[in-house]
Amino acid sequence: MRRYRRNNMSGRTRKLVIGGVALAIAGGAFAISTGVSSAGENCVGLDQALRQNLQFIAGQRANPDALSDARIANRQAVVDLINQRRQVAGCNANVAAEVPGAAAPAAPAAPAKPPASGNGNAGNAGNAGEVVCKGSTVTLSGEAGAPFASSGTFPIGTILKVTNLDNNKSITVKVATPSGSCVLLNNAAFEQVREPGKFLIRRAVIEKVG
Structure with a gap:
Protein backbone atom coordinates (compact mmCIF):
# COMPACT_ATOMS: atom_id res chain seq x y z
CA MET A 1 0.00 0.00 0.00
CA ARG A 2 2.77 2.46 0.86
CA ARG A 3 4.70 1.63 -2.28
CA TYR A 4 1.62 2.27 -4.35
CA ARG A 5 1.17 5.70 -2.76
CA ARG A 6 4.78 6.60 -3.26
CA ASN A 7 4.66 5.65 -6.91
CA ASN A 8 1.40 7.52 -7.31
CA MET A 9 2.88 10.66 -5.67
CA SER A 10 6.02 10.52 -7.75
CA GLY A 11 3.89 10.10 -10.87
CA ARG A 12 1.91 13.24 -10.00
CA THR A 13 5.04 15.17 -9.19
CA ARG A 14 6.55 14.13 -12.49
CA LYS A 15 3.46 15.36 -14.37
CA LEU A 16 3.53 18.72 -12.57
CA VAL A 17 7.21 19.20 -13.33
CA ILE A 18 6.74 18.31 -17.01
CA GLY A 19 3.74 20.63 -17.23
CA GLY A 20 5.70 23.48 -15.65
CA VAL A 21 8.58 23.02 -18.07
CA ALA A 22 6.18 23.04 -21.02
CA LEU A 23 4.60 26.30 -19.82
CA ALA A 24 8.03 27.89 -19.31
CA ILE A 25 9.10 26.92 -22.82
CA ALA A 26 5.85 28.27 -24.30
CA GLY A 27 6.19 31.52 -22.36
CA GLY A 28 9.80 31.89 -23.48
CA ALA A 29 8.86 31.29 -27.10
CA PHE A 30 6.16 33.98 -26.88
CA ALA A 31 8.59 36.50 -25.36
CA ILE A 32 11.16 35.78 -28.04
CA SER A 33 8.65 36.10 -30.89
CA THR A 34 7.26 39.43 -29.67
CA GLY A 35 10.76 40.79 -29.06
CA VAL A 36 11.83 39.94 -32.59
CA SER A 37 8.79 41.58 -34.18
CA SER A 38 9.25 44.88 -32.31
CA ALA A 39 12.99 44.87 -33.08
CA GLY A 40 12.17 44.40 -36.76
CA GLU A 41 10.04 47.58 -36.72
CA ASN A 42 12.79 49.60 -35.04
CA CYS A 43 15.49 48.37 -37.42
CA VAL A 44 13.96 50.09 -40.46
CA GLY A 45 14.34 53.57 -38.95
CA LEU A 46 17.72 52.82 -37.36
CA ASP A 47 19.13 51.47 -40.64
CA GLN A 48 17.94 54.51 -42.58
CA ALA A 49 19.39 56.92 -40.01
CA LEU A 50 22.69 55.03 -40.12
CA ARG A 51 22.76 55.13 -43.93
CA GLN A 52 22.17 58.91 -44.00
CA ASN A 53 24.91 59.58 -41.46
CA LEU A 54 27.39 57.36 -43.31
CA GLN A 55 26.51 59.15 -46.53
CA PHE A 56 27.13 62.52 -44.88
CA ILE A 57 30.58 61.34 -43.71
CA ALA A 58 31.40 60.04 -47.20
CA GLY A 59 30.37 63.37 -48.70
CA GLN A 60 32.61 65.29 -46.29
CA ARG A 61 35.56 63.06 -47.14
CA ALA A 62 34.93 63.45 -50.87
CA ASN A 63 34.69 67.26 -50.67
CA PRO A 64 36.59 68.31 -47.52
CA ASP A 65 36.87 71.83 -46.20
CA ALA A 66 38.30 73.43 -43.06
CA LEU A 67 35.45 72.13 -40.86
CA SER A 68 35.13 68.63 -42.33
CA ASP A 69 37.21 66.87 -39.65
CA ALA A 70 35.05 68.29 -36.85
CA ARG A 71 31.83 67.43 -38.67
CA ILE A 72 33.02 63.88 -39.36
CA ALA A 73 34.01 63.39 -35.71
CA ASN A 74 30.58 64.59 -34.54
CA ARG A 75 28.74 62.44 -37.05
CA GLN A 76 30.87 59.38 -36.20
CA ALA A 77 29.70 59.70 -32.61
CA VAL A 78 26.12 59.55 -33.88
CA VAL A 79 26.98 56.49 -36.02
CA ASP A 80 28.45 54.73 -32.97
CA LEU A 81 25.29 55.45 -30.95
CA ILE A 82 23.01 54.18 -33.73
CA ASN A 83 25.11 51.01 -34.06
CA GLN A 84 24.74 50.39 -30.33
CA ARG A 85 20.95 50.75 -30.65
CA ARG A 86 20.95 48.45 -33.69
CA GLN A 87 22.89 45.80 -31.77
CA VAL A 88 20.42 45.93 -28.87
CA ALA A 89 17.47 45.71 -31.30
CA GLY A 90 19.07 42.77 -33.13
CA CYS A 91 19.42 44.60 -36.47
CA ASN A 92 21.81 42.72 -38.75
CA ALA A 93 21.39 44.37 -42.17
CA ASN A 94 24.60 45.41 -43.92
CA VAL A 95 24.17 49.20 -44.09
CA ALA A 96 26.57 51.25 -46.23
CA ALA A 97 26.62 54.79 -47.60
CA GLU A 98 25.24 55.25 -51.08
CA VAL A 99 27.71 56.57 -53.62
CA PRO A 100 28.07 60.28 -52.85
CA GLY A 101 28.43 61.24 -56.51
CA ALA A 102 26.69 64.56 -56.24
CA ALA A 103 27.71 65.48 -52.75
CA ALA A 104 27.09 68.97 -51.44
CA PRO A 105 26.44 71.06 -54.55
CA ALA A 106 27.01 74.78 -54.42
CA ALA A 107 24.01 76.49 -52.87
CA PRO A 108 21.57 77.28 -55.68
CA ALA A 109 19.32 80.29 -55.97
CA ALA A 110 15.94 80.03 -54.30
CA PRO A 111 13.80 77.33 -55.93
CA ALA A 112 11.08 78.19 -58.40
CA LYS A 113 8.14 79.62 -56.52
CA PRO A 114 5.34 77.13 -55.99
CA PRO A 115 2.03 78.47 -54.72
CA ALA A 116 2.57 79.20 -51.05
CA SER A 117 -0.85 77.96 -49.98
CA GLY A 118 0.90 75.33 -47.85
CA ASN A 119 -0.33 71.84 -47.18
CA GLY A 120 -2.82 72.38 -44.39
CA ASN A 121 -0.57 71.10 -41.63
CA ALA A 122 2.32 73.51 -41.83
CA GLY A 123 2.65 76.86 -40.27
CA ASN A 124 1.25 78.19 -37.02
CA ALA A 125 0.89 81.81 -35.96
CA GLY A 126 1.77 83.20 -39.38
CA ASN A 127 5.08 81.41 -39.50
CA ALA A 128 4.35 79.40 -42.67
CA GLU A 143 26.31 68.63 -33.60
CA ALA A 144 25.94 70.19 -30.17
CA GLY A 145 24.93 73.69 -29.16
CA ALA A 146 21.72 75.73 -29.38
CA PRO A 147 19.16 74.58 -31.99
CA PHE A 148 20.29 75.08 -35.61
CA ALA A 149 20.20 73.34 -38.97
CA SER A 150 22.70 72.14 -41.58
CA SER A 151 21.87 72.15 -45.28
CA GLY A 152 23.41 71.35 -48.66
CA THR A 153 20.54 73.05 -50.50
CA PHE A 154 20.28 76.43 -48.76
CA PRO A 155 23.04 78.91 -47.86
CA ILE A 156 24.09 79.68 -44.31
CA GLY A 157 21.68 82.15 -42.72
CA THR A 158 18.53 80.70 -44.37
CA ILE A 159 15.66 80.22 -41.93
CA LEU A 160 13.81 76.91 -42.23
CA LYS A 161 10.79 75.54 -40.42
CA VAL A 162 10.68 71.76 -39.92
CA THR A 163 7.39 70.07 -38.98
CA ASN A 164 7.15 66.42 -37.93
CA LEU A 165 3.77 65.28 -39.28
CA ASP A 166 3.78 62.21 -37.02
CA ASN A 167 3.44 64.31 -33.86
CA ASN A 168 2.70 67.80 -35.29
CA LYS A 169 5.74 69.33 -33.55
CA SER A 170 7.59 72.12 -35.36
CA ILE A 171 10.80 74.08 -34.95
CA THR A 172 12.13 77.11 -36.82
CA VAL A 173 15.92 77.15 -37.13
CA LYS A 174 18.67 78.97 -39.03
CA VAL A 175 21.09 77.14 -41.33
CA ALA A 176 24.48 77.42 -39.64
CA THR A 177 26.64 74.76 -41.35
CA PRO A 178 26.70 72.93 -44.70
CA SER A 179 25.75 69.27 -45.12
CA GLY A 180 24.94 66.76 -47.83
CA SER A 181 21.17 66.81 -47.23
CA CYS A 182 18.34 69.27 -47.71
CA VAL A 183 18.23 69.81 -43.95
CA LEU A 184 19.71 68.16 -40.88
CA LEU A 185 18.89 69.25 -37.33
CA ASN A 186 21.50 69.40 -34.61
CA ASN A 187 20.88 67.49 -31.39
CA ALA A 188 19.03 70.28 -29.55
CA ALA A 189 16.72 71.04 -32.50
CA PHE A 190 16.02 67.37 -33.22
CA GLU A 191 15.05 66.71 -29.59
CA GLN A 192 12.24 69.28 -29.88
CA VAL A 193 10.48 67.56 -32.78
CA ARG A 194 11.48 63.89 -32.55
CA GLU A 195 9.35 60.96 -31.47
CA PRO A 196 10.84 59.08 -28.50
CA GLY A 197 13.47 56.55 -29.54
CA LYS A 198 13.48 57.57 -33.22
CA PHE A 199 16.47 58.95 -35.12
CA LEU A 200 14.53 59.79 -38.26
CA ILE A 201 11.55 61.96 -39.21
CA ARG A 202 9.94 60.16 -42.14
CA ARG A 203 7.00 62.50 -42.74
CA ALA A 204 8.40 65.99 -42.58
CA VAL A 205 7.36 69.33 -44.05
CA ILE A 206 10.28 71.66 -44.65
CA GLU A 207 9.49 75.33 -45.28
CA LYS A 208 11.70 78.27 -46.18
CA VAL A 209 10.60 81.12 -43.93
CA GLY A 210 11.01 84.82 -44.66
Whole structure:
Protein backbone atom coordinates (compact mmCIF):
# COMPACT_ATOMS: atom_id res chain seq x y z
CA MET A 1 0.00 0.00 0.00
CA ARG A 2 2.77 2.46 0.86
CA ARG A 3 4.70 1.63 -2.28
CA TYR A 4 1.62 2.27 -4.35
CA ARG A 5 1.17 5.70 -2.76
CA ARG A 6 4.78 6.60 -3.26
CA ASN A 7 4.66 5.65 -6.91
CA ASN A 8 1.40 7.52 -7.31
CA MET A 9 2.88 10.66 -5.67
CA SER A 10 6.02 10.52 -7.75
CA GLY A 11 3.89 10.10 -10.87
CA ARG A 12 1.91 13.24 -10.00
CA THR A 13 5.04 15.17 -9.19
CA ARG A 14 6.55 14.13 -12.49
CA LYS A 15 3.46 15.36 -14.37
CA LEU A 16 3.53 18.72 -12.57
CA VAL A 17 7.21 19.20 -13.33
CA ILE A 18 6.74 18.31 -17.01
CA GLY A 19 3.74 20.63 -17.23
CA GLY A 20 5.70 23.48 -15.65
CA VAL A 21 8.58 23.02 -18.07
CA ALA A 22 6.18 23.04 -21.02
CA LEU A 23 4.60 26.30 -19.82
CA ALA A 24 8.03 27.89 -19.31
CA ILE A 25 9.10 26.92 -22.82
CA ALA A 26 5.85 28.27 -24.30
CA GLY A 27 6.19 31.52 -22.36
CA GLY A 28 9.80 31.89 -23.48
CA ALA A 29 8.86 31.29 -27.10
CA PHE A 30 6.16 33.98 -26.88
CA ALA A 31 8.59 36.50 -25.36
CA ILE A 32 11.16 35.78 -28.04
CA SER A 33 8.65 36.10 -30.89
CA THR A 34 7.26 39.43 -29.67
CA GLY A 35 10.76 40.79 -29.06
CA VAL A 36 11.83 39.94 -32.59
CA SER A 37 8.79 41.58 -34.18
CA SER A 38 9.25 44.88 -32.31
CA ALA A 39 12.99 44.87 -33.08
CA GLY A 40 12.17 44.40 -36.76
CA GLU A 41 10.04 47.58 -36.72
CA ASN A 42 12.79 49.60 -35.04
CA CYS A 43 15.49 48.37 -37.42
CA VAL A 44 13.96 50.09 -40.46
CA GLY A 45 14.34 53.57 -38.95
CA LEU A 46 17.72 52.82 -37.36
CA ASP A 47 19.13 51.47 -40.64
CA GLN A 48 17.94 54.51 -42.58
CA ALA A 49 19.39 56.92 -40.01
CA LEU A 50 22.69 55.03 -40.12
CA ARG A 51 22.76 55.13 -43.93
CA GLN A 52 22.17 58.91 -44.00
CA ASN A 53 24.91 59.58 -41.46
CA LEU A 54 27.39 57.36 -43.31
CA GLN A 55 26.51 59.15 -46.53
CA PHE A 56 27.13 62.52 -44.88
CA ILE A 57 30.58 61.34 -43.71
CA ALA A 58 31.40 60.04 -47.20
CA GLY A 59 30.37 63.37 -48.70
CA GLN A 60 32.61 65.29 -46.29
CA ARG A 61 35.56 63.06 -47.14
CA ALA A 62 34.93 63.45 -50.87
CA ASN A 63 34.69 67.26 -50.67
CA PRO A 64 36.59 68.31 -47.52
CA ASP A 65 36.87 71.83 -46.20
CA ALA A 66 38.30 73.43 -43.06
CA LEU A 67 35.45 72.13 -40.86
CA SER A 68 35.13 68.63 -42.33
CA ASP A 69 37.21 66.87 -39.65
CA ALA A 70 35.05 68.29 -36.85
CA ARG A 71 31.83 67.43 -38.67
CA ILE A 72 33.02 63.88 -39.36
CA ALA A 73 34.01 63.39 -35.71
CA ASN A 74 30.58 64.59 -34.54
CA ARG A 75 28.74 62.44 -37.05
CA GLN A 76 30.87 59.38 -36.20
CA ALA A 77 29.70 59.70 -32.61
CA VAL A 78 26.12 59.55 -33.88
CA VAL A 79 26.98 56.49 -36.02
CA ASP A 80 28.45 54.73 -32.97
CA LEU A 81 25.29 55.45 -30.95
CA ILE A 82 23.01 54.18 -33.73
CA ASN A 83 25.11 51.01 -34.06
CA GLN A 84 24.74 50.39 -30.33
CA ARG A 85 20.95 50.75 -30.65
CA ARG A 86 20.95 48.45 -33.69
CA GLN A 87 22.89 45.80 -31.77
CA VAL A 88 20.42 45.93 -28.87
CA ALA A 89 17.47 45.71 -31.30
CA GLY A 90 19.07 42.77 -33.13
CA CYS A 91 19.42 44.60 -36.47
CA ASN A 92 21.81 42.72 -38.75
CA ALA A 93 21.39 44.37 -42.17
CA ASN A 94 24.60 45.41 -43.92
CA VAL A 95 24.17 49.20 -44.09
CA ALA A 96 26.57 51.25 -46.23
CA ALA A 97 26.62 54.79 -47.60
CA GLU A 98 25.24 55.25 -51.08
CA VAL A 99 27.71 56.57 -53.62
CA PRO A 100 28.07 60.28 -52.85
CA GLY A 101 28.43 61.24 -56.51
CA ALA A 102 26.69 64.56 -56.24
CA ALA A 103 27.71 65.48 -52.75
CA ALA A 104 27.09 68.97 -51.44
CA PRO A 105 26.44 71.06 -54.55
CA ALA A 106 27.01 74.78 -54.42
CA ALA A 107 24.01 76.49 -52.87
CA PRO A 108 21.57 77.28 -55.68
CA ALA A 109 19.32 80.29 -55.97
CA ALA A 110 15.94 80.03 -54.30
CA PRO A 111 13.80 77.33 -55.93
CA ALA A 112 11.08 78.19 -58.40
CA LYS A 113 8.14 79.62 -56.52
CA PRO A 114 5.34 77.13 -55.99
CA PRO A 115 2.03 78.47 -54.72
CA ALA A 116 2.57 79.20 -51.05
CA SER A 117 -0.85 77.96 -49.98
CA GLY A 118 0.90 75.33 -47.85
CA ASN A 119 -0.33 71.84 -47.18
CA GLY A 120 -2.82 72.38 -44.39
CA ASN A 121 -0.57 71.10 -41.63
CA ALA A 122 2.32 73.51 -41.83
CA GLY A 123 2.65 76.86 -40.27
CA ASN A 124 1.25 78.19 -37.02
CA ALA A 125 0.89 81.81 -35.96
CA GLY A 126 1.77 83.20 -39.38
CA ASN A 127 5.08 81.41 -39.50
CA ALA A 128 4.35 79.40 -42.67
CA GLY A 129 6.69 79.69 -45.66
CA GLU A 130 7.10 78.05 -49.04
CA VAL A 131 7.34 74.28 -48.87
CA VAL A 132 10.72 73.02 -50.14
CA CYS A 133 12.54 69.66 -50.41
CA LYS A 134 9.27 67.72 -50.67
CA GLY A 135 9.59 64.09 -49.66
CA SER A 136 12.85 64.61 -47.77
CA THR A 137 13.37 62.82 -44.49
CA VAL A 138 15.08 64.61 -41.61
CA THR A 139 17.63 63.22 -39.17
CA LEU A 140 20.14 64.63 -36.73
CA SER A 141 23.59 66.00 -37.55
CA GLY A 142 25.08 65.07 -34.18
CA GLU A 143 26.31 68.63 -33.60
CA ALA A 144 25.94 70.19 -30.17
CA GLY A 145 24.93 73.69 -29.16
CA ALA A 146 21.72 75.73 -29.38
CA PRO A 147 19.16 74.58 -31.99
CA PHE A 148 20.29 75.08 -35.61
CA ALA A 149 20.20 73.34 -38.97
CA SER A 150 22.70 72.14 -41.58
CA SER A 151 21.87 72.15 -45.28
CA GLY A 152 23.41 71.35 -48.66
CA THR A 153 20.54 73.05 -50.50
CA PHE A 154 20.28 76.43 -48.76
CA PRO A 155 23.04 78.91 -47.86
CA ILE A 156 24.09 79.68 -44.31
CA GLY A 157 21.68 82.15 -42.72
CA THR A 158 18.53 80.70 -44.37
CA ILE A 159 15.66 80.22 -41.93
CA LEU A 160 13.81 76.91 -42.23
CA LYS A 161 10.79 75.54 -40.42
CA VAL A 162 10.68 71.76 -39.92
CA THR A 163 7.39 70.07 -38.98
CA ASN A 164 7.15 66.42 -37.93
CA LEU A 165 3.77 65.28 -39.28
CA ASP A 166 3.78 62.21 -37.02
CA ASN A 167 3.44 64.31 -33.86
CA ASN A 168 2.70 67.80 -35.29
CA LYS A 169 5.74 69.33 -33.55
CA SER A 170 7.59 72.12 -35.36
CA ILE A 171 10.80 74.08 -34.95
CA THR A 172 12.13 77.11 -36.82
CA VAL A 173 15.92 77.15 -37.13
CA LYS A 174 18.67 78.97 -39.03
CA VAL A 175 21.09 77.14 -41.33
CA ALA A 176 24.48 77.42 -39.64
CA THR A 177 26.64 74.76 -41.35
CA PRO A 178 26.70 72.93 -44.70
CA SER A 179 25.75 69.27 -45.12
CA GLY A 180 24.94 66.76 -47.83
CA SER A 181 21.17 66.81 -47.23
CA CYS A 182 18.34 69.27 -47.71
CA VAL A 183 18.23 69.81 -43.95
CA LEU A 184 19.71 68.16 -40.88
CA LEU A 185 18.89 69.25 -37.33
CA ASN A 186 21.50 69.40 -34.61
CA ASN A 187 20.88 67.49 -31.39
CA ALA A 188 19.03 70.28 -29.55
CA ALA A 189 16.72 71.04 -32.50
CA PHE A 190 16.02 67.37 -33.22
CA GLU A 191 15.05 66.71 -29.59
CA GLN A 192 12.24 69.28 -29.88
CA VAL A 193 10.48 67.56 -32.78
CA ARG A 194 11.48 63.89 -32.55
CA GLU A 195 9.35 60.96 -31.47
CA PRO A 196 10.84 59.08 -28.50
CA GLY A 197 13.47 56.55 -29.54
CA LYS A 198 13.48 57.57 -33.22
CA PHE A 199 16.47 58.95 -35.12
CA LEU A 200 14.53 59.79 -38.26
CA ILE A 201 11.55 61.96 -39.21
CA ARG A 202 9.94 60.16 -42.14
CA ARG A 203 7.00 62.50 -42.74
CA ALA A 204 8.40 65.99 -42.58
CA VAL A 205 7.36 69.33 -44.05
CA ILE A 206 10.28 71.66 -44.65
CA GLU A 207 9.49 75.33 -45.28
CA LYS A 208 11.70 78.27 -46.18
CA VAL A 209 10.60 81.12 -43.93
CA GLY A 210 11.01 84.82 -44.66
